[in-house]
Amino acid sequence: MVTFLRGRLLSGAVTLIGVVVMVFFLARLTGSPIDLFFPEGGTEAQIRAFEQAYGLDQPLYKQFLIFLGNAAQGDFGDSIWQQRPAMEAALSEMPMTLALAGIAMVVSVVTAVILGSIAAAYRFRRPDRIITILSLIAGSVPVFWFAIVSILIFAIQLQWLPTSGSYSWKSWILPVATISLSPIGVLTQVVRGAMIDVLTSGYVRNARARGFGSLRLIFRHSLRNAALPIIAVAGDIAASKLNGAVIVSVVFAFPGIGRLIVGAIMARDFPVLQASIVLVGLAIITLNLLIDIIYMIVDPRVRLS
Amino acid sequence: MTFSAQILRTSAIAILAVAGMSSAYATPIDPAITVAVAVEPDSLDSCDTQPAQNANIARGNIYQSLTHVKPEDGKLEPLLAESWSQTGDLVWEFKLRPNVKFHDGSAFDAKTAAANVMRTQAGFEIDGKATACLNSGQIPEPVQAEAADDLTLRVTTTHPDPILPLRFSYIDIGGMETQKTAQKTTRPVGTGPYRFVERIQGQHIKLTRFDDYWSEAPQVKDVTYVYRSDPAVRAGMITAGEAQIATAISAQHATKDDRTVEFKDNRIVLYRLRHDKEPFVDPRVRQAVSKAIDRDTLVEVLMGRTGGPWYQMLGPQVNGYISNFDSSSLSFDPDGARELIAAAKADGHDVETEFLIVTKTDLFPGSNEFVQAIAQYLQEVGLKPRILSIEMTAWRTYLRQPFPEGQQSNMLMISHDNTSGDASFSYPRYITCKGTNSSTCNTEVDRLIKEADAAQADQRAQLYQEAAKILHLDEMTMEGVAEQVQLMMLGRGINYKPNPLTGIEILISDVTVTD
Numbered sequence: 001m002v003t004f005l006r007g008r009l010l011s012g013a014v015t016l017i018g019v020v021v022m023v024f025f026l027a028r029l030t031g032s033p034i035d036l037f038f039p040e041g042g043t044e045a046q047i048r049a050f051e052q053a054y055g056l057d058q059p060l061y062k063q064f065l066i067f068l069g070n071a072a073q074g075d076f077g078d079s080i081w082q083q084r085p086a087m088e089a090a091l092s093e094m095p096m097t098l099a100l101a102g103i104a105m106v107v108s109v110v111t112a113v114i115l116g117s118i119a120a121a122y123r124f125r126r127p128d129r130i131i132t133i134l135s136l137i138a139g140s141v142p143v144f145w146f147a148i149v150s151i152l153i154f155a156i157q158l159q160w161l162p163t164s165g166s167y168s169w170k171s172w173i174l175p176v177a178t179i180s181l182s183p184i185g186v187l188t189q190v191v192r193g194a195m196i197d198v199l200t201s202g203y204v205r206n207a208r209a210r211g212f213g214s215l216r217l218i219f220r221h222s223l224r225n226a227a228l229p230i231i232a233v234a235g236d237i238a239a240s241k242l243n244g245a246v247i248v249s250v251v252f253a254f255p256g257i258g259r260l261i262v263g264a265i266m267a268r269d270f271p272v273l274q275a276s277i278v279l280v281g282l283a284i285i286t287l288n289l290l291i292d293i294i295y296m297i298v299d300p301r302v303r304l305s
Numbered sequence: 306m307t308f309s310a311q312i313l314r315t316s317a318i319a320i321l322a323v324a325g326m327s328s329a330y331a332t333p334i335d336p337a338i339t340v341a342v343a344v345e346p347d348s349l350d351s352c353d354t355q356p357a358q359n360a361n362i363a364r365g366n367i368y369q370s371l372t373h374v375k376p377e378d379g380k381l382e383p384l385l386a387e388s389w390s391q392t393g394d395l396v397w398e399f400k401l402r403p404n405v406k407f408h409d410g411s412a413f414d415a416k417t418a419a420a421n422v423m424r425t426q427a428g429f430e431i432d433g434k435a436t437a438c439l440n441s442g443q444i445p446e447p448v449q450a451e452a453a454d455d456l457t458l459r460v461t462t463t464h465p466d467p468i469l470p471l472r473f474s475y476i477d478i479g480g481m482e483t484q485k486t487a488q489k490t491t492r493p494v495g496t497g498p499y500r501f502v503e504r505i506q507g508q509h510i511k512l513t514r515f516d517d518y519w520s521e522a523p524q525v526k527d528v529t530y531v532y533r534s535d536p537a538v539r540a541g542m543i544t545a546g547e548a549q550i551a552t553a554i555s556a557q558h559a560t561k562d563d564r565t566v567e568f569k570d571n572r573i574v575l576y577r578l579r580h581d582k583e584p585f586v587d588p589r590v591r592q593a594v595s596k597a598i599d600r601d602t603l604v605e606v607l608m609g610r611t612g613g614p615w616y617q618m619l620g621p622q623v624n625g626y627i628s629n630f631d632s633s634s635l636s637f638d639p640d641g642a643r644e645l646i647a648a649a650k651a652d653g654h655d656v657e658t659e660f661l662i663v664t665k666t667d668l669f670p671g672s673n674e675f676v677q678a679i680a681q682y683l684q685e686v687g688l689k690p691r692i693l694s695i696e697m698t699a700w701r702t703y704l705r706q707p708f709p710e711g712q713q714s715n716m717l718m719i720s721h722d723n724t725s726g727d728a729s730f731s732y733p734r735y736i737t738c739k740g741t742n743s744s745t746c747n748t749e750v751d752r753l754i755k756e757a758d759a760a761q762a763d764q765r766a767q768l769y770q771e772a773a774k775i776l777h778l779d780e781m782t783m784e785g786v787a788e789q790v791q792l793m794m795l796g797r798g799i800n801y802k803p804n805p806l807t808g809i810e811i812l813i814s815d816v817t818v819t820d
Contacts, residue, residue, distance in 0.1 A: 049435035
């Protein structure tokens with residue numbers, strides 16, 4: 001177990017360093033913050049002072065080494081636009097991102113397990129056909145379109161929910177629904193497929209012959225055996241939600257690291273961009289580690305291998 | 306019914322009617338409003354109010370300037386300066402308004418005004434650190450500002466500058482504490498009718514009425530600014546009652562009633578051609594570009610009420626605008642355009658060179674379709690355009706000199722506004738040989754603009770207009786396509802009359818609320 005975790009942490013660290021290197025150099029290929037920060041007529045003295053303040057006067061390899069040295073001590077520099085430390089800006093957005101992603105994943109997994117199990121139990125019959133069609137629609141609907149349409153219906157026409165912002169619990173409903181929609185569609189199909197495999201296996205037929213009720217059979221005995229592919233796909237989806245659910249951030253003006261990253265890219269705020277990417281990277285590595293542990297708990301064969 | 310019962314009934318009706326009337330026209334006490342804007346401000350420092358997203362919140366609400374352009378007629382009016390005069394070729398004196406207080410309780414005086422003017426300028430250093438103010442472009446030549454006495458600001462210019470008071474309408478005055486450091490403030494202190502309460506990055510900015518304001522107190526007490534990048538959401542917030550003012554509404558989200566109001570702010574959609582590169586080296590091809598575009602149809606179909614066809618660089622309230630301009634040589638004539646291109650080709654010009662139509666993703670709402678239509682018009686007359694839609698920083702590499710080595714020939718789409726009324730805020734940068742945003746180099750244009758910069762009133766306007774004639778009829782490197790009309794939405798009971806300055810300052814003190 002310890003060896004496994006150590007290996008996972010090591011590969012996570014290597015991945016993180018790779019991401020940091022890529023972000024550092026690719027971001028600088030997109031242009032300098034000087035073009036945005038200084039108005040026309042900015043003097044050479046001003047530009048030099050700015051470059052010195054943010055270390056942009058150094059050769060690129062030196063900038064990178066300085067960044068690595070400082071980052072190792074938790075210092076990602078100051079935001080160019082926000083007049084505060086870059087990591088502080090990134091950390092301030094992270095709780096909302098984690099909460100939104102967490103709630104959306106719980107909603108997605110619970111809904112998908114229920115719908116997928118029903119579809120599997122009634123395979124090729126009407127409930128299965130309805131759930132399959134609905135899940136395909138949910139998985140294919142463009143998120144941006146759904147977000148706007150849900151605002152038009154629930155906020156503007158019916159006025160049940162706020163259009164945007166993050167003022168009360170009601171503000172969470174449309175963003176959670178929007179980012180849960182596609183995962184519900186995908187996961188329902190995964191659950192259905194996995195459950196059909198399990199429900200048609202010998203031990204389930206045997207259990208049924210011994211008089212086990214349907215619900216107990218599905219949710220207690222079959223679901224655990226169908227869990228591995230569900231956990232794998234849900235883990236991938238959760239990682240993508242940690243990247244910030246950018247569309248939700250933009251359309252619903254919902255706080256989160258996605259919006260911060262997009263803003264930092266547009267403003268060439270390299271310190272904030274780097275701090276945010278490192279934070280998201282850390283969160284994804286931690287999530288993958290958790291998924292591996294859950295795998296081991298659910299299926300002891302994973303531990304043996 | 307007895308007489309007394311009749312009196313009672315009539316009285317009751319009268320009381321109810323009066324009560325009803327008074328409730329219909331009631332003025333709420335200390336109302337609070339929410340304003341939905343498209344973009345979060347970069348900075349709330351007094352020296353960074355040039356970009357519209359900063360100005361929309363800070364100008365005129367938190368900060369005020371020494372002078373102010375009257376939106377009704379474009380004339381200069383006193384604000385924090387009560388009067389001004391030129392006491393020498395290079396010297397101006399501004400008499401400041403007495404009994405004005407900053408939000409932190411400190412007094413506004415000439416020392417503070419001078420410190421603001423100095424800190425705003427490019428190249429100014431405080432404790433060895435250079436300032437980087439976005440307003441620095443408003444003072445292109447260095448000036449020296451000092452306090453002659455408590456309420457007299459003396460400003461010495463490098464060259465005669467007849468429009469210095471106009472330039473000062475763009476220099477906002479912040480509290481003295483901010484002027485002591487090159488670092489930008491995050492807690493703005495000004496003299497305006499509203500003081501800063503809080504800012505949560507990415508979420509909102511809150512202001513509240515300043516009780517010690519020197520002029521009449523506004524009706525609205527609390528203002529919250531929120532940022533919603535999608536115009537559908539901004540419009541939806543008004544309909545749902547979540548916001549009372551929403552800016553930058555696109556035509557398809559506008560309502561047809563009086564909740565959607567429109568204004569012009571001298572903002573023009575332009576194109577700029579690189580005349581040093583084929584296919585635009587020959588002026589006949591540049592003329593053909595203009596003749597290929599059917600502005601009337603393009604604007605009517607794709608901009609609707611948010612635009613009108615246009616041929617010049619500047620809007621009608623700017624002194625460089627030619628009121629009796631004959632645009633017939635530039636107007637839609639595809640056959641004429643083909644003939645001009647053929648003639649240029651016959652003279653050996655490579656008119657088949659592919660060029661880029663460079664545009665920004667946020668040029669204006671619906672600009673992508675607009676640019677695609679222009680590309681099709683140009684293809685129809687035999688030119689070979691390719692659209693390049695990019696974001697601001699990349700777009701600026703096409704806008705600003707020096708252009709990178711080997712940059713492809715291009716037609717740059719620009720949305721340019723001039724709210725000052727003076728062409729010196731546009732022409733020197735855009736159409737002179739050394740202009741940072743210029744691809745034009747005509748010595749006569751340069752001479753006229755240099756003379757105009759030192760001239761006053763009618764002579765100044767005439768010189769700018771002569772330069773504009775050469776630009777539009779001889780050079781043809783920078784032509785207008787559409788005059789933009791901006792839309793904003795107001796919530797129920799909100800009274801606000803937009804004006805040509807609304808694009809850069811939405812004065813909450815001009816907003817009134819009826820229940």
